[in-house]
Amino acid sequence: MxxxxxxxxxxxxxxxxxxxxxxxxxxxxxxxxxxxxxxxxxxxxxxxxxxxxxxxxxxxxxxxxxxxxxxxxxxxxxxxxxxxxxxxxxxxxxxxxxxxxxxxxxxxxxxxxxxxxxxxxxxxxxxxxxxxxxxxxxxxxxxxxxxxxxxxxxxxxxxxxxxxxxxxxxxxxxxxxxxxxxxxxxxxxxxxxxxxxxxxxxxxxxxxxxxxxxxxxxxxxxxxxxxxxxxxxxxxxxxxxxxxxxxxxxxIFGEPAPFESSRAATLAFLSYIERKMSQGVRLADMTRHMLGLFAGRPGARAFRRHLATYAVRPGADARTVEEALMLVDRAPVAQRDDCLPT
Structure with a gap:
C-alpha cells in the first residue's frame, strides 16, 4: 500500500x-x-x-x-x-x-x-x-x-x-x-x-x-x-x-484571486518591472510574457502590437506598459480580438 x-x-x-x-x-x-x-x-x-x-x-x-x-x-x-x-x-x-x-x-x-x-x-x-x-x-x-x-x-x-x-x-x-x-x-x-x-x-x-x-x-x-x-x-x-x-x-480552489481583474494584476506588475529594470533587466524580457494578458478581449491586438513595437526600443520603461493598457481601456466594447493559439 x-x-x-x-x-x-x-x-x-x-x-x-x-x-x-x-x-x-x-x-x-x-x-x-x-x-x-x-x-x-x-x-x-x-x-x-x-x-x-x-x-x-x-x-x-x-x-x-x-x-x-x-x-x-x-x-x-x-x-x-x-x-x-x-x-x-x-x-x-x-x-x-x-x-x-x-x-x-x-x-x-x-x-x-x-x-x-x-x-x-x-x-x-x-x-x-x-x-x-x-x-x-x-x-x-x-x-x-x-x-x-x-x-x-x-x-x-x-x-x-x-x-x-x-x-x-x-x-x-x-x-x-x-x-x-x-x-x-x-x-x-x-x-x-x-x-x-x-x-x-x-x-x-x-x-x-x-x-x-x-x-x-x-x-x-x-x-x-x-x-x-x-x-x-x-x-x-x-x-x-x-x-x-x-x-x-x-x-478550482474556491478562493478569491489576488486581484479583481487581470488589468489590476498588470498594474501591480509595474512595480516589479521598475525594480527589475533598476537592476539591469530589459523591459522586453518581461513584456514578452504579457502578450496573452487580454487574449480574446477588446483591444488585445493593439496591446500586443504596442508592446512588441515599443518595449524593445531604447528608453522604454513601465510607462510603455501603461500606454498599452490605455489601448485596452479605450477599445470599443463591440471590438473583438481572436484568442492567441493554445
Whole structure:
C-alpha cells in the first residue's frame, strides 16, 4: 500500500503550470503569481550540469512571492542529481521534479528526459539518490511511454519503480513520445491522449498524488479531470491566456484571486518591472510574457502590437506598459480580438 507522503499532499498539485523552456522564467512566474496564489508554478527545466557548473543565481534565483514553486531537473546520473538537489534545496524550493518526459534531441543526446521511460530502474536510482540528499518532496514528470512501448506496461513499470524508491508524486503527460520522427512541438499534439490509462493508474495507486498533463486547456476540462486524479498540469493554455489563471483560485480552489481583474494584476506588475529594470533587466524580457494578458478581449491586438513595437526600443520603461493598457481601456466594447493559439 502506498502511503500519502507527508511532504506533498494531493491538493498541492490540484492546479499546476507546466515547466516550459524559455517561457516559465522568473518574470513570467512573477506575473502569474499576481493572477493566482494557489497555482503551483514550475521553473524551466534546468540540467544537473548547469546547476553544478553554471551561474546558480541566474538559473535558480527567485523571489519568495513566486511560491509555491517547484524546480524541474534534467539529468540521469544519480550522483549528479543528488548534488544538484542539495543545491536546489538551498534555494528553498517546494518540490524537486525529475524530467522523464521531454522528447527534444538535446535532451535525448544527454540521455535523459523521455528516453528514461525505457529505464525505470535508473529512474528509481535517481529518485532514491535525491530522496537521500534532501528533505524536499521529489516527484517525477513522465509520458505514458515512448516509441513502440506498450503504454500500460511502460507507465506502470516506471511508476512502481519510482514509488518504491520514494517518489512523492507523479505528473503524467497522457501521451506517448515518439523520439524519432516527430519534433518536440509535434510530440505535444500528434500522439493521441490516453486519459483513461492515467485514471487507471490513479486507481492502482489510490493514495499517491497524481496529476495529469496534456490537452487540458480550459478550467472546465480541468474540473473533469479532477474527478479522476488529484491534479492537472496546464502548459500553453495557461501561458497564452492569463485570464485562465485569473480564474484558477475562484473556480478550482474556491478562493478569491489576488486581484479583481487581470488589468489590476498588470498594474501591480509595474512595480516589479521598475525594480527589475533598476537592476539591469530589459523591459522586453518581461513584456514578452504579457502578450496573452487580454487574449480574446477588446483591444488585445493593439496591446500586443504596442508592446512588441515599443518595449524593445531604447528608453522604454513601465510607462510603455501603461500606454498599452490605455489601448485596452479605450477599445470599443463591440471590438473583438481572436484568442492567441493554445
Amino acid at each position: 502506498v502511503l500519502t507522503s507527508p511532504l506533498i499532499q494531493p491538493d498541492d498539485l490540484r492546479f499546476c503550470v507546466a515547466p516550459m523552456m524559455e517561457w516559465t522564467d522568473r518574470h513570467y512566474r512573477a506575473l502569474a503569481r499576481l493572477h493566482s496564489r494557489r497555482a503551483r508554478l514550475y521553473t524551466e527545466m534546468v540540467t544537473t550540469a548547469a546547476i553544478i557548473h553554471g551561474d546558480r543565481e541566474r538559473l535558480l534565483g527567485h523571489e519568495a512571492s513566486e511560491h509555491p514553486l517547484a524546480v524541474q531537473l534534467g539529468g540521469s546520473d544519480p550522483a549528479d542529481l543528488a548534488r544538484a538537489a542539495r543545491i536546489c534545496a538551498e534555494y528553498s524550493y517546494a518540490e524537486i521534479n525529475l524530467n522523464v518526459g521531454c522528447p527534444s534531441d538535446r535532451v535525448q543526446n544527454g540521455a535523459f528526459g523521455a528516453c528514461l521511460m525505457r529505464e525505470p530502474l535508473l529512474v528509481a536510482q535517481c529518485v532514491g539518490a535525491m530522496k537521500e540528499a534532501v528533505d524536499l518532496p521529489v516527484t517525477v514528470k513522465c509520458r505514458i511511454g515512448v516509441d513502440e512501448q506498450e503504454p500500460r506496461e511502460a507507465l506502470f513499470a516506471l511508476v512502481h519503480a519510482s514509488v518504491a524508491a520514494g517518489a512523492d508524486a507523479m505528473v503524467v503527460h497522457a501521451r506517448k513520445a515518439w523520439l524519432k520522427g516527430l519534433s518536440p512541438k509535434e510530440n505535444r499534439d500528434i500522439p493521441p491522449l490516453d486519459y483513461p490509462l492515467v485514471h487507471e493508474l490513479k486507481r492502482e495507486f489510490p493514495t499517491l498524488p497524481i496529476a495529469i498533463n496534456g490537452g487540458v486547456d480550459t478550467l472546465d476540462s480541468a474540473r473533469e479531470q479532477l474527478a479522476h486524479v488529484d491534479g492537472v498540469m496546464v502548459g500553453r493554455a495557461a501561458y497564452h491566456n492569463m485570464s485562465m489563471l485569473q480564474e484558477v483560485d475562484p473556480q
